Amino acid sequence: MKKAMAIVLSVLLLAVVVSACGKGNNESASSAPASSAPASSAAASPSSDPAQDISGTITFLTNRTDMIDKEYVDYAKRFNEKYPNAHVEFEAVTDLDKTTKVRLSSGEYPDVVLIPTIPNSDLPKYFAPLDDLGLNDKIYFKDYKSFDGKLYGISAGATTTGIVYNKKAFADAGITSVPKTLDEFYAAAEKLKQKGIVPLASNFKDQWPLYPWASEVAIAISGDANLTNERLNSDTPYTLDNPYGKSLQIIRTLYEKGYLEPDVNSTNWEQSKKDIASGKFAMYMLGNWVIPQVIGAGTTSDNVGFFPLPYDNSGKTNALLAPDWGYGVNKNSEHAETAKAFVKWMLEDSGFDNFAGFIPVLKDRKPEMAQLSEFNGYNPTMIEGAIDSEDTTAVVNKAQIVKEAMVQDFVLAKDPQKVLDQYNKKWADAKKALGK
Structure with a gap:
């Protein structure tokens, strides 16, 4: 089984987008603590603690309607624990690809989105480069949402x-x-x-x-x-x-x-x-x-x-x-650094890989789901x-x-x-x- 899983991981290079899931109605939920003060849109002053410089409230547009008022509440709490001056809210839609394209064309789209099916040459029009996250050499599908040598999207998983x-x-x-x-x-x-x-x-x-x-x-x-x-x-x-x-x-x-x-x-x-x-x-x-x-x-x-x-x-x-959908950061976000920090947190700290049943996109992590071992056992x-x-x-x-x-x-x-x-x-x- 270990050999079979190694084979799977060895071929994770680049791939087409597929997947998605959802339920009947569009839903949204704020997961910032009710007692928190409104976040300022002004950039925070540099401090000795980098976590203090990640601030403001951001919104993530997702297709996981089933996680609203559930897992996303826990994610928001834990993200806020790591970055006390930052909060994340979640908006969930069922028809992700169509909805996100409409939002992009209007210029009104959230800080973090799952990138829809647009040509990679259009990525710079809407999204900020993510090369400064230091993940380029640590992930699979590096070219999946890249253009002209810059990384604009990172797959949520494989x-x-x-x-x-x-x-x-x-x-x-x-x-x-x-x-x-x-x-x-x-x-x-x-x-x-x-x-x-x-x-x-x-x-x-x-x-x-x-x-x-x-x-x-x-x-x-x-x-x-x-x-x-x-x-x-x-x-x-x-x-x-x-x-x-x-x-x-x-x-x-x-x-x-x-x-x-x-x-x-x-x-x-x-x-x-x-x-x-x-x-x-x-x-x-x-x-x-x-x-x-x-x-x-x-x-x-x-x-x-x-x-x-x-x-x-x-x-x-x-x-x-x-790869699954790719995380992208709105190039015009008032809190772009916070949005980038959230993307990195989702990949490294959230545990979404295991919750979603993904093969991790980070190369140094192995999937934990027993069913993948069974699948690979059929060669x-x-x-x-x-x-x-x-x-x-x-x-x-x-x-x-x-x-x-x-x-x-x-x-x-x-x-x-x-x-x-x-x-x-x-x-x-x-x-x-x-x-x-």
């Missing part, structure tokens, strides 16, 4: 994607070992269905949990880290017989065979975690970040397992290694995901392609080929308009 499962549900259905082939995976799903257990929670209506089927699984099938960028070489990047089509056909098959929720249009993210924890649902196809949330929803760690998705019948699997080949090029990002944005919406359209379509034709046309038209 993830890999696979099948998170309830071990008791598997045992109750008579499944004695995890499936190693796609046929075995479908057979296990059928056993679960016959036992009255929903085989896989897709959270179809919420849309965002469908992301692996449009990116991670396709990259794993292809074995090509640069698959997303290679779409630029074609006017028809989505076909039934290429990695994208093969991935989409797996979830469509799960839907057609009744292996997803009985009504995919009335799913609920927060409830699904409880259903996985209780064994009412058996599996997720998501990143390792969801494992602590399932445990927190009402089960024990030893009841939750994690294995690579067997996307074909070869008995061998690839798995993508990717997947880890693929270092590539950053989307600026040309790829430009075409995606011009075409207004939402990959999770494509999954929904494909699964529900009477003729899935027509769905691919529609997205290929969007892609080709955008390429032509941009001269790519």
Whole structure:
């Protein structure tokens, strides 16, 4: 197991962004102590104690709605203990990428944000360099949110994607070992269905949990880290017989065979975690970040397992290694140094890595989650995901392609080929308009 984990850590270099989680309503919470005096916007005078120079109240925009009024309260308290003149407040939103882009375009965005999907060349427009934190040589994904030799964002952690499962549900259905082939995976799903257990929670209506089927699984099938960028070489990047089509056909098959929720249009993210924890649902196809949330929803760690998705019948699997959202500091923040101190504190002192189930982004730290050891024990080949090029990002944005919406359209379509034709046309038209 130690050898397998070492392999995982050795390939953490750079990757694409994936992940996110949330619940129904936007929420915000102030975590500065009620008795504290209002923070001054004036810069503090230098002192012999650097901690005294970190001052003011900052706001962090996050997608972790489930941590509002809970863990974030503790984070704010501990950050204030280290920096007595500083306070942090938290604002949580569900549609992080869209919301943050709107806020950036308006010029009104918080001191610390999770950087949305914008070209790296745009980073200097909005964010302050983080090179002065002294972390450049200590982190993985150093080039993930960098431009022109400067570091503008640091990943909150690293993830890999696979099948998170309830071990008791598997045992109750008579499944004695995890499936190693796609046929075995479908057979296990059928056993679960016959036992009255929903085989896989897709959270179809919420849309965002469908992301692996449009990116991670396709990259794993292809074995090509640069698959997303290679779409630029074609006017028809989505076909039934290429990695994208093969991935989409797996979830469509799960839907057609009744292996997803009985009504995919009335799913609920927060409830699904409880259903996985209780064994009412058996599996997720998501990143390792969801494992602590399932445990927190009402089960024990030893009841939750994690294995690579067997996307074909070869008995061998690839798995993508990717960074999570990257912390960025508003270049116009009145308390930029405090915001930077908070980013460093989140990485070094908060404990968010373990809480979120991440592989730490700091090179000298090892993941503590047992499920990652199980995952690595199945010997997947880890693929270092590539950053989307600026040309790829430009075409995606011009075409207004939402990959999770494509999954929904494909699964529900009477003729899935027509769905691919529609997205290929969007892609080709955008390429032509941009001269790519």
